[in-house]
Amino acid sequence: MRLLFLLLLLTLTHSYKILVYIPKFAVSHINFMGKIADTLVDADHDVTALISEMDSSLPDGTSKATIVRISPSEKANEMSNHFAETRGDIFDRDFGSYSEMIANARSNSLSFSRQCRKLLTTPGLVDQLKEAKFDAVIAESLDNCGVGLSHLIKARALIPVSSTLLYATAVFGLHPSLIAEHSAMEDGRFHDSIWTRLKTIYLHFAGQQFWSTMNGPLQAVFDELYPGTPNFDYLLSHAAVVFSNTDPLTDFARPTLSKIVPIGGITVSEPQPLDEHWDSILSLRPQTVLVSFGSIAKSAFLKPARKALFLKVCVIIIKPKQPIFASIPNTTFIWKYENLSDDFAKFNASKIDNVVLTDWMPQSKILADPRLSLFISHAGMASCQEIAHQGVPSLLIPIFGDQIPNAAALAHVGIAQVFSKSDLMDEKKLRGAIQEMLGDDQYKKRALTIRDQLAARPTSPVDRLVKNVEFAARFGTSKALRPLNLELSAIQFLGIDVFVIVVGPVVLVLAIHIYLFRRLISLHSFIKFRKFRKNE
Known part of the structure; x- marks a missing residue:
């Protein structure tokens, strides 16, 4: 009877092969990605952690997953050492200025792209990962090397993860409000002033430039080594599910999508007594x-x-x-x-x-x-x-x-x-x-x-993580969860063509009337002038 129960249990559970891409560049990001890997191992899945060691002095983040390690490239080490040397002024730098944002993006993108190049050129690595036939790739979205890699190894599902707030949501078909977005609410209160709204719009477009600068060199690496690789925006828009390290109860209310799943709190341990x-x-x-x-x-x-x-x-x-x-x-x-x-x-x-x-x-x-x-x-x-x-x-x-x-x-x-x-x-x-x-x-x-x-939430962050990963690993990307506006051009999305069709004729008729009115006025003035000259 006991053997029958065990056999039944085995038939009811299915272990998926999951690759978790962990770039080693910041402790909090590493711990978050590592916790995801360990949680999935605890759920009886076959998890491999691909650790790209941009800074080998940092921890792995995971203690349970099978580890494949990519040693740091020389250039990545240089960037890491430079960052360590310049951290002394971190309390004084204005990270909100455009020049500082772009400078940071360029520095990060060079480090990420050089390390990604080493990963992609490691002999036999991509082929081995492809042969492993992973059901899902979970990748840190700040470093899109994992996003591109998921395409190369033909994983069934791509699952991007944001270890912070979910930025650049437009790639998933979710366009933020430029007026009521949270980015300028530095003290937690929305100041309904023209200056706050101007700052919000500035931060939005500066952020877009930041991500464009971040992804440029990395995309160039894929274009060079694997021509024909779709751009990151396209790959991200076809993600099966997206995880963010947030929780609606501790965030600003905002529009979202069904496939964007908050798992904030997954790294919080159960309370333990102090020594x-x-x-x-x-x-x-x-x-x-x-x-x-x-x-x-x-x-x-x-x-x-x-x-x-x-x-x-x-x-x-x-x-x-x-x-x-x-x-x-x-x-x-x-x-x-x-x-x-x-x-x-x-x-x-x-x-x-x-x-x-x-x-x-x-x-x-x-x-x-x-x-x-x-x-x-x-x-x-x-x-x-x-x-x-x-x-x-x-x-x-x-x-x-x-x-x-x-x-x-x-x-x-x-x-x-x-x-x-x-x-x-x-x-x-x-x-x-x-x-x-x-x-x-x-x-x-x-x-x-x-x-x-x-x-008291109905579902825990662990449940949301495991169930959504299993769903994505089984079914891949669902067309129903991909917003239709991703298929539209900017003109179509903003309704400019509709505006032109509806308003265009009205404007044309109005312009004709104005033109005729001005001609009539000119003609009337000319006739009056002729009569005046005749009377003289």
Whole structure:
């Protein structure tokens, strides 16, 4: 009987062959893609992780999938080293300026294209992947090398994934509103002014140029090595399903498509108890604040004046010198600081009783602890998902990229406040923002409500991921899920031809009437002039 049950179980389950393309260029992206791979392995699928090592110092992200590794190209290593050397000014650069956006796009595209060239020219690799007959390829959409590869190996389904917000939605047939889009809502509120709308339109078209610049060199690699490869926009428009690292409950409401599936929160672990060391730190004072700017914008890169100012704010909060701060309770600041041997760590921060510097901490466990009062973060998507799923009020200081709309979205739902990085030298503003967040329990109440809503969702991110991948792997691309407007030209989509047909005759008749009227006026004036001359 038991054997019969096992045989029946085997017939009811089907293992699909899935290739997950993981470019190693940022920890949060790697962890997200790796979690997808591991989750599918847990669902009994045959998963291969194709890891393109642009930066070999970073982790693999997956511990369960079969790994095929592409070593970093010399040029990719150069770009990685250059980026590491220039991160010191990351808190001061204006990443929203057009010149900065395009410069970043060019730098990234060169790194991606050179690494992709090495992947595609690795002897026998493409043929071996093709022979493996993968049912689906899951590819990080920021690096479209995986998108092009899915076409070359003839996988049944292409599944693009955005580790952040889903940008460039027009390639899927979803055109954003240029007026009510979220990109200019930096503080979480829509300012209905002409300047906000102008900025939104500017950001939209600048973003289009960014993606065009990103994809150009990469497309050229495919055109050279595999002539006839369709462009990335065409391949993406035929994707079977699209995953985004978002959740509607922590984002701006916006139009979407049936095949765009949010799986935000999939990387958030189940709450685990802290060890004795960290448990004792969170018990030191009535309130605890966690400070971390992520793996790229490290606190050690802050200018000395900014570090000193932050310490001063911490001291004032715990030992108020003015009546306005008298009601602020004692607070412990756990600050992720990556260089504990520098002068600031040894001679400045070490003298402050309520500041705990650490180069590593169990962030997910600390965020899940109810004793944590506030999280000061850079608003990376991984951190934002933890903030929402663990119910933690946050002061968000976005540095670049998707961090700006990430922060705005959490401020929009009322669980965070956005603080501009340009104000990090304003002691009064920084102190006031921390004081407000610690003193207003409405942030905590709203954060707990969002946490409970996310936990009560009818389907979990894991279920949405697994079921949609299985559906795509079985059936491939569904014509019904591909918007018809993708088959239209810009003239047809905007209705310009219809406008011309409907309005054209009216304009023509009106133009004829105006012309005849002007001729009549001219004729009348001429007749009057002739009569006048005749009378003379």
